[in-house]
Amino acid sequence: MAEAEKKLPRIEIDAVRCKGCSICVDFCPTKVLIMKGTIVAVDNLAACTRCQLCDLRCPDFAIRVFD
Amino acid sequence: MAVPAAKQRLSVPFDYDKYLRPGKLPHIWCPGCGHGIVLKSLLRAIDKIGWEKDNLCMVSGIGCSSRTTGYVDCNTVHSLHGRAFAFATGIKFSKPELNTIVISGDGDAMAIGGNHFIHLCRRNIDITVLVYSNAIYGMTGGQYSPTTPAGSYATTSRYGNIEPPFDPCEMAKAAGATFVARSTAYHTKELEKILLQALEHKGTSVVDIIDSCPIYYGRMNKFKSASHMMNGLEKDGTITVAQAAKLTPEEIGGRQLRGILHQAERPEYCENYDNIIVKQATATKGA
Numbered sequence: 001m002a003e004a005e006k007k008l009p010r011i012e013i014d015a016v017r018c019k020g021c022s023i024c025v026d027f028c029p030t031k032v033l034i035m036k037g038t039i040v041a042v043d044n045l046a047a048c049t050r051c052q053l054c055d056l057r058c059p060d061f062a063i064r065v066f067d
Numbered sequence: 068m069a070v071p072a073a074k075q076r077l078s079v080p081f082d083y084d085k086y087l088r089p090g091k092l093p094h095i096w097c098p099g100c101g102h103g104i105v106l107k108s109l110l111r112a113i114d115k116i117g118w119e120k121d122n123l124c125m126v127s128g129i130g131c132s133s134r135t136t137g138y139v140d141c142n143t144v145h146s147l148h149g150r151a152f153a154f155a156t157g158i159k160f161s162k163p164e165l166n167t168i169v170i171s172g173d174g175d176a177m178a179i180g181g182n183h184f185i186h187l188c189r190r191n192i193d194i195t196v197l198v199y200s201n202a203i204y205g206m207t208g209g210q211y212s213p214t215t216p217a218g219s220y221a222t223t224s225r226y227g228n229i230e231p232p233f234d235p236c237e238m239a240k241a242a243g244a245t246f247v248a249r250s251t252a253y254h255t256k257e258l259e260k261i262l263l264q265a266l267e268h269k270g271t272s273v274v275d276i277i278d279s280c281p282i283y284y285g286r287m288n289k290f291k292s293a294s295h296m297m298n299g300l301e302k303d304g305t306i307t308v309a310q311a312a313k314l315t316p317e318e319i320g321g322r323q324l325r326g327i328l329h330q331a332e333r334p335e336y337c338e339n340y341d342n343i344i345v346k347q348a349t350a351t352k353g354a
């Protein structure tokens with residue numbers, strides 16, 4: 001389990017699709033994401049729990065979290 | 068590496084692109100509009116039920132919600148304002164094997180298409196209706212709709228709406244729909260589950276989905292952001308049927324109920340019609 005926890009997830013943001021609504025930033029339980037101007041950016045990848053809430057609530061099909 | 072099954076499943080993102088027409092995104096909806104979230108829940112439910120895209124037909128009317136049909140890679144009809152119900156009835160009636168879904172909004176379904184909506188429910192034809200309820204006419208500039216709460220603001224109710232709103236679920240139930248449920252864009256997994264049950268249901272199923280129009284309803288009613296609105300209206304503004312069962316009406320207050328609100332069994336329209344054909348054919352043969 002320790003190894004799996006060390007492995008960081010990969011967060012893919014589609015810059016063309018993202019409209020900067022901040023929904024993913026506001027609902028991320030561990031504050032992984034931030035707004036950088038009008039597009040979302042990853043700020044603290046180590047805190048990501050791969051809960052997928054950002055993807056589930058993104059209205060623009062713009063963010064995906066891979067293991 | 069032994070990762071628990073649930074965790075393993077969660078960490079694989081769903082591939083929405085296989086249900087979307089290539090090159091159509093970014094979509095037309097405003098930043099933070101709930102319609103995209105609802106569409107994603109619907110696509111996951113369709114994937115779960117396993118319908119082939121060729122056997123699926125989505126019909127919409129006019130409005131922001133109705134733009135959905137432009138994005139989904141299946142048989143689609145973007146019809147007239149309020150008339151998606153009539154178009155869908157015709158499609159289902161002539162091709163009962165097509166899994167048919169109507170995408171509508173509160174204005175499209177409750178006002179302009181109100182009459183078509185009730186008669187679709189009355190017939191109990193095997194169609195699933197999604198009402199994207201954001202309490203506003205978004206596409207035409209933020210006019211109040213039949214579901215805008217009394218007292219709230221729209222471009223046509225600058226001093227507060229003086230009309231009482233309709234409840235699309237009560238309307239569907241009274242008209243004869245045999246599956247009636249409500250969820251929200253915020254509760255995206257719950258919504259997916261309810262949509263799956265609605266798709267599985269034989270007969271007319273109606274799902275009222277509270278989602279947010281941050282651009283008109285949100286701005287007019289002093290919501291600071293899309294998430295502020297989702298928290299206020301969708302999360303705090305609703306309560307599950309199970310939770311509500313333990314509370315008094317005073318404790319429930321103005322919160323809207325989520326979950327399956329009505330389910331009944333009644334003969335389905337296309338089957339009824341088929342029965343007549345079979346009966347008449349056998350009668351003629353016998354004569």
Ligand code: SF4
Nearest residue numbers: 028048049051052054
């Ligand atoms: S998967 Fe969960 S924890 Fe990771 S960025 Fe998305 S919302 Fe945050």
Ligand code: SF4
Nearest residue numbers: 018019021022024058
């Ligand atoms: S929810 Fe989607 S569109 Fe909104 S900021 Fe995040 S990635 Fe961008």
Ligand code: SF4
Nearest residue numbers: 096097100131205280
């Ligand atoms: S006007 Fe409102 S409902 Fe229409 S796309 Fe924009 S946010 Fe969504």
